[in-house]
Amino acid sequence: MQHFSVRYHDGRRSIAHDATLTLMPDHWLIHYRDPSEELVPVRWAIPGIVTDENFSGLFIFRYGEFPQQTIECKDEKLPGALRYRYPEKVFFKKRISNLFKLSNTAIVGVALLVLILMGLTYWYGLPWLAGAVAERIPVSAEVEMGDTMYENMIRAYDVDKPLTDAVNDFAKSIDFKTQYPIRVTVVKEDEVNAFALPGGHIVVFDKIIRQMKSKEQLAALLAHEVAHVHYRHSLRNIFRSLAGYLFLSLLLNDINGIVTTIADNSNTLANLTYSRELETEADRKGMDVLQSDGISLQGFVDLFALLQSEHGDVGSLQLLSTHPLTEERLRVAEEMVKRQKGVREERELERKWERLSLMVNK
Structure with missing residues (x-):
């Protein structure tokens, strides 16, 4: 058996480990020591090993699904050893000279x-x-990423715990038809605003709730924000706004670097602007949710009216700058109300709304 000194990356963290690579007949065996000095073995099956082509003297190999594991080796004897050990496997192609x-x-x-x-x-x-x-980010990784962002961002706000509990209880009565765990946080802010984080966190400023007059308005707001989560609008917006930083992390196959970069920029979430296309998609999904649950779509029309009446100058409204409200969105909502059938009384939702209203009006 032949042994080579390598640097090993597990793909989940940015830390590299000094390791030993052993060439076995049908696999590679990598040994490294974790922070507790325990010797950890890693097995790579030969068919799954991919070579990174480059013009340097560094030999790089990747293995597994995203985020991939990586090893780097400087030993010039490695290519010859691989050709001898695995004659049927082509690890290196001819380089452009x-x-x-x-x-x-x-x-x-x-x-x-x-x-x-x-x-x-x-x-x-x-x-x-x-x-x-x-x-392509797995849902579990997105949820973890969103949790990290939430913890980093929420410190800047004063959370209204009783109102948060009431709104989350209200949200449990709505089937949002999404695989994401929806968690709402109400914060004390004198702005009409709400925004969604990747993975299921939704932040709502208490002022918009205090201006609402019906359970349908709150249901419309939540359904709209959940739609942004469901379609990954927040994640896509964040990735695009930080594309340069994230590109370097992707080149290094560093999932931890991606999480860190996004976490460091969590406070920009409230200012990210959705395109008209994404807002329309969120409206459509939100209306489908309310219609399926038997909740009146008049909530969307009333929510839009609330946003416009709160400020005479629509362009100065924070929620409308991040969620641009257009005449087309208003017209579509009004048309959907006219065609809606099967609206139910929703006594449980009404009971929860009355309890919530007493809290905000006392």
């Missing part, structure tokens, strides 16, 4: 072309790529 035979002018031209392509990729490709990557 003709580039270095070009003239200086051609090399400068190629370098400029590469820089231009990198610039275009950064400004146009990264936002799209960040959105695509957000869609």
Whole structure:
């Protein structure tokens, strides 16, 4: 058996471990010591090992699903050992060498072309790529990420615990039709605002609740914010706004770096603006939820009216700057109300709303 010194990354944390790689007949065996100095074995099956192509003398291999494990090795004897040990497995392809035979002018031209392509990729490709990557994040990882962001962000607010409990109790009577664990926090703020975090946390400013006149308005607000969670609008917006930082973390296969980057920017969540397309999608999902639960869609019309009446200048309203309210959204809500059937009395929801109203009006 042959042994090589390597650096091992487990893909979940940014910490690298000094490790020993042993080439076994049908697998690689990696040993490293954890913080408690216990020797930890890791097994990589040969078919699942992928080589990172590069022009340096560093040999990089990846293994497993996202976030992948990684090992790095500088030993120049490793390629020969791999060819000898696994003759049927191609670990290294022929590298491009003709580039270095070009003239200086051609090399400068190629370098400029590469820089231009990198610039275009950064400004146009990264936002799209960040959105695509957000869609591939497992729900469990998104929930964990959202919890980290919530803990980092909520310290800046004064939480209204009784009102939070009442609104969460109210929300339990609505079937939002989502796999995410919905957790609402009401904070004491003199602004009409609400926003959703990735993974299921929703933050509502108490002023908007105090301005509401019906259970349907609150149900509409919650259904709309849950729709942003359900369709991962918040996660996609955050990934796109931090695309440059996240791209470096993805290159390093560092899931912890992604979480840290987002957590460090948690306080920007209240100011992220949704596109008209995302707001329309959230409205549609929210209305489907209320209609399915037998709750009147008049709540959406009344919620929009509340937002407009709170400030004469719509553009100055915080909620409308982050959730742009358009005449088209209002018109669609009014049309949906006219066509709605099967509205139920919802006595339990009404009872919870009356209890909540007593709390905010006392």
